[in-house]
Amino acid sequence: MVLVAGAAAAARGALTIGELVAFVSLQLMLIWPVQSLGWIIANGQEAATAADRIQEVLDTPPQIVDAPDALALPREAVVGRLRFERVSFRYPGASAPVLREIDLTIEPGETVALVGATGCGKSTLLSLVPRLHEVTGGRITLDGHDLRDLRLDSLRRLVGMAFEEPTLFSMSVRENLTLGRPDAGDDEVRAALALAQAEFAYDLPWGLATRVGEQGLSLSGGQRQRLALARAVLGRPALLVLDDPLSALDVHTEALVEAALRRVLRGSTALLVVHRPSTIALADRVALLAGGRITAIGRHSELLATVPAYRALLAADPPSGEPPPAASTPDGWDLVRS
Ligand SMILES: Nc1ncnc2c1ncn2[C@@H]1O[C@H](COP(=O)(O)OP(=O)(O)OP(=O)(O)O)[C@@H](O)[C@H]1O
Numbered sequence: 001m002v003l004v005a006g007a008a009a010a011a012r013g014a015l016t017i018g019e020l021v022a023f024v025s026l027q028l029m030l031i032w033p034v035q036s037l038g039w040i041i042a043n044g045q046e047a048a049t050a051a052d053r054i055q056e057v058l059d060t061p062p063q064i065v066d067a068p069d070a071l072a073l074p075r076e077a078v079v080g081r082l083r084f085e086r087v088s089f090r091y092p093g094a095s096a097p098v099l100r101e102i103d104l105t106i107e108p109g110e111t112v113a114l115v116g117a118t119g120c121g122k123s124t125l126l127s128l129v130p131r132l133h134e135v136t137g138g139r140i141t142l143d144g145h146d147l148r149d150l151r152l153d154s155l156r157r158l159v160g161m162a163f164e165e166p167t168l169f170s171m172s173v174r175e176n177l178t179l180g181r182p183d184a185g186d187d188e189v190r191a192a193l194a195l196a197q198a199e200f201a202y203d204l205p206w207g208l209a210t211r212v213g214e215q216g217l218s219l220s221g222g223q224r225q226r227l228a229l230a231r232a233v234l235g236r237p238a239l240l241v242l243d244d245p246l247s248a249l250d251v252h253t254e255a256l257v258e259a260a261l262r263r264v265l266r267g268s269t270a271l272l273v274v275h276r277p278s279t280i281a282l283a284d285r286v287a288l289l290a291g292g293r294i295t296a297i298g299r300h301s302e303l304l305a306t307v308p309a310y311r312a313l314l315a316a317d318p319p320s321g322e323p324p325p326a327a328s329t330p331d332g333w334d335l336v337r338s
């Protein structure tokens, strides 16, 4: 329209050709900024919302903080006796406590496996050790020191942990491994990777410098789990808390990691959550968690022989007193179940 009306006006002599050209080129220059204004406003609003959210997170005062006269325990001074003394825990806002008056002592160097039905509070119990949550009743002590009297940075340096759903941050494999131990040397990293059977990390496109996590290379569940395990055992922490560390591994890798883990567990006091009978072999004692309490504790074979609930959980045997499942004709599912 501009061109047609402009050409007509120029023909009538109302406009010079130069004025028409100037008008058209100015108009073209304006189109892009006007169009992008809408886009810029929308983006700006999104950024403002995101910035608000970041501020909210940064401004939240942590509820778990150092006591005024908290002490730092050096690694060498730690023997490693971990005691839960009538520990209770209730999530904020929850109606019932998840854990009730847990009493458990783990001797230095001992490995205790925690078993229980899904949702009974195993992960919650583990999270109390590095003080990701604060106990709401009772206390947890390490070598007689209430965990709340220790400095958080010192406590978390003493505790190596690997969670059920391992988190890798958007940075290199090496940085992910040495998050809590920036001073770790190449030898230590190599040893930790060997232990977790995670040497695949050296074969990634850029080796240990490969970026993984959200914005990097995606790793499989089992690979992430092994890196998380390597991170946990790096530098031989005094306490190890592992939440089902071998769940995503195939039987062969599991056996290799298990054998290596056995060596590390000898040097640390450890609390493991395990679901599979094969992994329980790593533990000196097994504790059965049910209804927020430890209902049985002892050696695997003892519990199997004397505690029907334990047998039911691990062996899929019905507890005595209940009828066995109705016999069915063999079909594909029977094979799968067996
Ligand atoms: N952050 C939370 N806030 C409130 N309730 C929670 C929170 N995390 C877990 N719970 C509740 O606490 C209970 C115990 O959860 P937990 O994760 O400890 O179970 P679990 O024994 O580790 O189960 P699984 O074997 O499936 O891993 C569950 O009923 C769960 O709903």
Ligand SMILES: [Mg+2]
Binding pocket: 122, 123, 124, 164, 243
């Ligand atoms: Mg869990």
